[in-house]
Amino acid sequence: MALQLYIGNKNYSSWSMRPWVLLKQAGIPFEEVMVRFDSFDTNSVFKKKLRTVNPLGKVPVLVDDGLAVWDTLAIAEYLAERFPEHRLWPQDVKARARARSVCAEIHSGFSALRNHCPMNIEASLPEIGRLVWRDKAEVRADVARLCGLWSELLAAQPAGALLFGEFSIADAYFAPVCSRLVTYELPVPADLAAYVARVLALPGVKAWIDEARAEHDFIDFDEPYRLGR
Numbered sequence: 001m002a003l004q005l006y007i008g009n010k011n012y013s014s015w016s017m018r019p020w021v022l023l024k025q026a027g028i029p030f031e032e033v034m035v036r037f038d039s040f041d042t043n044s045v046f047k048k049k050l051r052t053v054n055p056l057g058k059v060p061v062l063v064d065d066g067l068a069v070w071d072t073l074a075i076a077e078y079l080a081e082r083f084p085e086h087r088l089w090p091q092d093v094k095a096r097a098r099a100r101s102v103c104a105e106i107h108s109g110f111s112a113l114r115n116h117c118p119m120n121i122e123a124s125l126p127e128i129g130r131l132v133w134r135d136k137a138e139v140r141a142d143v144a145r146l147c148g149l150w151s152e153l154l155a156a157q158p159a160g161a162l163l164f165g166e167f168s169i170a171d172a173y174f175a176p177v178c179s180r181l182v183t184y185e186l187p188v189p190a191d192l193a194a195y196v197a198r199v200l201a202l203p204g205v206k207a208w209i210d211e212a213r214a215e216h217d218f219i220d221f222d223e224p225y226r227l228g229r
């Protein structure tokens with residue numbers, strides 16, 4: 001039976017984007033189960049449907065032949081083990097440890113960037129970005145950390161490469177972050193803007209972005225800055 005990936009709205013669901021991009025980019029076939037964000041209330045359609053596979057009622061969830069794996073990091077690890085031929089983590093043990101540290105940091109960190117600049121792929125919000133940048137020192141600190149991390153990793157790679165050379169889970173993890181930088185036009189140095197452009201041009205990332213733009217669904221509780229499209 002094919003893998004199934006439960007995801008939320010492509011325009012908004014940054015956690016869903018990561019394993020979807022990973023599967024697409026690696027060329028691993030899967031069936032997408034999109035569950036619209038009607039609301040996150042306990043009795044919402046979203047929660048009821050999600051709870052059939054994940055007691056937490058959150059996306060993403062990967063279902064493989066009756067086994068449900070939830071939480072992005074667990075899904076990424078499962079896919080890396082299940083499909084070793086796709087080399088989803090870097091092959092070198094130290095690089096792999098580094099990539100895992102980076103993904104874990106995204107998982108538990110960058111909360112100011114996440115909270116103040118939520119993913120909204122089809123929106124263009126440079127004026128909000130300017131206000132956030134002016135007023136939120138913690139967002140500036142998150143972006144400074146991001147730039148430090150990317151600079152250090154890219155310095156060890158040939159020009160034009162991804163964070164660990166070839167595409168890896170780490171780049172999939174940063175794909176929604178790259179989208180946020182573009183939506184809010186947050187300032188990053190030119191070489192890092194080039195990395196952002198490379199990530200956004202990856203076929204798996206581009207496919208998600210195109211489908212997010214085609215969604216035409218306005219979820220008001222996920223829209224802190226707009227009243228409509």
Ligand SMILES: N[C@@H](CCC(=O)N[C@@H](CS)C(=O)NCC(=O)O)C(=O)O
Nearest residue numbers: 013014015016040058059060071072
């Ligand atoms: N740590 C989780 C976070 C998942 C998560 O928060 N997903 C959001 C959508 S992007 C969700 O399902 N939210 C529903 C809720 O908070 O009730 C992961 O990495 O998968």
